Amino acid sequence: MRKIINPAPQSWGELVQRPTKNLDELEPGILETFRLVQEQGDEALLQLAQKYDGVRLQSLVTTEKEIAESEAKVPQELKEAILQAYSNIQLFHTQQAEPVKQIETMNGVNCWRKSVAIEKVGLYIPGGTAPLFSTLLMLGVPARIAGCKELVLCTPPAKDGSIHPAILYTASLLGVNRIVKAGGAQAIAAMAFGIESVPAVHKIFGPGNQYVTVAKQLVSKAGVAIDLPAGPSEVLVMADESANPAFVAADLLSQAEHGADSQVVLLTTSEEVLQQVEQELETQLRVLPRKEFAAKALENSLGIILGSRQEMLAFSNLYAPEHLILSVSDFEELMDGIANAGSVFLGHYSPESAGDYASGTNHTLPTNGYARAYSGVSLDSFVKKITFQYITREGLQHIGKTIETMAEAEGLEAHKNAVSIRLKELNRV
Numbered sequence: 016m017r018k019i020i021n022p023a024p025q026s027w028g029e030l031v032q033r034p035t036k037n038l039d040e041l042e043p044g045i046l047e048t049f050r051l052v053q054e055q056g057d058e059a060l061l062q063l064a065q066k067y068d069g070v071r072l073q074s075l076v077t078t079e080k081e082i083a084e085s086e087a088k089v090p091q092e093l094k095e096a097i098l099q100a101y102s103n104i105q106l107f108h109t110q111q112a113e114p115v116k117q118i119e120t121m122n123g124v125n126c127w128r129k130s131v132a133i134e135k136v137g138l139y140i141p142g143g144t145a146p147l148f149s150t151l152l153m154l155g156v157p158a159r160i161a162g163c164k165e166l167v168l169c170t171p172p173a174k175d176g177s178i179h180p181a182i183l184y185t186a187s188l189l190g191v192n193r194i195v196k197a198g199g200a201q202a203i204a205a206m207a208f209g210i211e212s213v214p215a216v217h218k219i220f221g222p223g224n225q226y227v228t229v230a231k232q233l234v235s236k237a238g239v240a241i242d243l244p245a246g247p248s249e250v251l252v253m254a255d256e257s258a259n260p261a262f263v264a265a266d267l268l269s270q271a272e273h274g275a276d277s278q279v280v281l282l283t284t285s286e287e288v289l290q291q292v293e294q295e296l297e298t299q300l301r302v303l304p305r306k307e308f309a310a311k312a313l314e315n316s317l318g319i320i321l322g323s324r325q326e327m328l329a330f331s332n333l334y335a336p337e338h339l340i341l342s343v344s345d346f347e348e349l350m351d352g353i354a355n356a357g358s359v360f361l362g363h364y365s366p367e368s369a370g371d372y373a374s375g376t377n378h379t380l381p382t383n384g385y386a387r388a389y390s391g392v393s394l395d396s397f398v399k400k401i402t403f404q405y406i407t408r409e410g411l412q413h414i415g416k417t418i419e420t421m422a423e424a425e426g427l428e429a430h431k432n433a434v435s436i437r438l439k440e441l442n443r444v
């Protein structure tokens with residue numbers, strides 16, 4: 016972790032840059048993958064599974080038999096945990112449904128807006144280095160609440176060609192329609208363009224590594240909707256003297272272990288806290304199974320001492336972290352000043368892992384500073400909001416002149432006439 020003491024505000028812009036490769040560097044390789052998928056369909060996915068996942072697949076689509084057999088491979092304790100998380104995520108996301116509210120803007124002019132499900136959605140579930148079945152809950156539960164009809168899932172296969180049983184078990188709970196053994200940019204291309212084994216979808220969801228995230232951004236330029244750029248995980252912790260260094264280190268490592276390209280940031284006003292957290296990082300890292308990933312991510316990470324709580328808040332807002340933990344006393348004082356963050360964890364007993372798995376909030380969140388403008392996945396992500404209007408005869412007489420005047424001023428005579436022709440008829444009656 017790079018240690019920085021009281022950096023001048025002019026240098027903050029550079030400090031908030033993430034260690035990930037930029038779009039220009041990744042784009043040529045990913046466009047080549049798109050070309051292969053568009054030209055060769057299934058065959059390209061089979062070849063790329065061999066190249067990137069080290070597996071020679073017989074078939075891309077998971078069979079009913081594989082799905083049925085997975086049930087017995089998931090321990091009872093894990094099934095119960097998945098069901099508990101499912102229930103909390105369902106409760107939290109169900110509350111996001113907007114009631115249809117009809118507004119009469121003028122007498123007889125009635126307007127309303129209704130959420131209508133996106134029919135075909137593609138769910139990318141990361142699996143390159145860990146089988147993130149929790150992500151399937153985060154995407155599948157709101158998709159089902161919204162009423163999406165067709166759920167297509169893509170996830171990279173293991174070396175033996177299988178999909179992790181917990182992913183298959185969760186997919187069964189959600190009634191996923193098709194489970195495809197494909198990861199990376201090729202999976203995103205397949206869901207965007209459609210190939211023999213993978214139907215084209217209307218919107219692609221889900222987090223992933225840099226390749227997956229850039230691939231999603233590129234298909235969105237080609238007209239397929241995506242949820243948001245949700246790339247390598249990150250967390251920023253603000254810690255004061257009240258923080259427990261062991262808790263802070265554990266939270267930092269929880270996101271560092273996702274991958275070498277993750278970044279974690281500690282902001283503190285106390286040199287002593289920074290030292291203690293560094294010691295804890297060393298101790299906890301030693302016994303971590305994924306220490307290679309975490310150690311690499313820590314090399315790209317920052318420990319920054321700032322002059323005040325307000326400075327910490329200002330830096331955090333500029334950084335716009337995916338996850339923000341306020342490990343400070345009186346977090347209430349800072350809370351309202353948060354302008355940019357994907358998801359916020361308050362106090363000393365709200366570990367980030369709670370949001371990753373089971374508290375109910377969504378863990379598919381904007382990274383790389385996109386939290387300045389994007390929200391994480393929610394029920395809204397799975398619907399279009401369609402507006403309706405019903406204007407009565409009386410209503411048209413009230414609003415007609417306004418429309419005619421504006422249309423005329425824009426020089427759009429046909430627009431004006433669509434009103435005038437009706438008003439003439441109404442005035443005859």
Ligand SMILES: NC(=O)c1ccc[n+]([C@@H]2O[C@H](COP(=O)([O-])OP(=O)(O)OC[C@H]3O[C@@H](n4cnc5c(N)ncnc54)[C@H](O)[C@@H]3O)[C@@H](O)[C@H]2O)c1
Pocket residue numbers: 067068140141142143144145147150171197198199200201222223224225226227244245246247248249273274277337378379380381382
């Ligand atoms: N922001 C969020 O909401 C969120 C949520 C969960 C996970 N994540 C992130 O998702 C990521 C998961 O990454 P992962 O790698 O474990 O799984 P992944 O499924 O995202 O990526 C694996 C695929 O990447 C492709 N790939 C690997 N190396 C490649 C290369 N050199 N060139 C081209 N393609 C290559 C392969 O096709 C492979 O199947 C992590 O970075 C994690 O932090 C983010």
Ligand SMILES: N[C@H](CO)Cc1c[nH]c[nH+]1
Pocket residue numbers: 147149150247248249270337371378379380
């Ligand atoms: N922290 C990840 C989002 O950045 C989500 C996740 C899934 N499993 C564990 N963590």
Ligand SMILES: [Zn+2]
Pocket residue numbers: 248269270273371
């Ligand atoms: Zn996580």
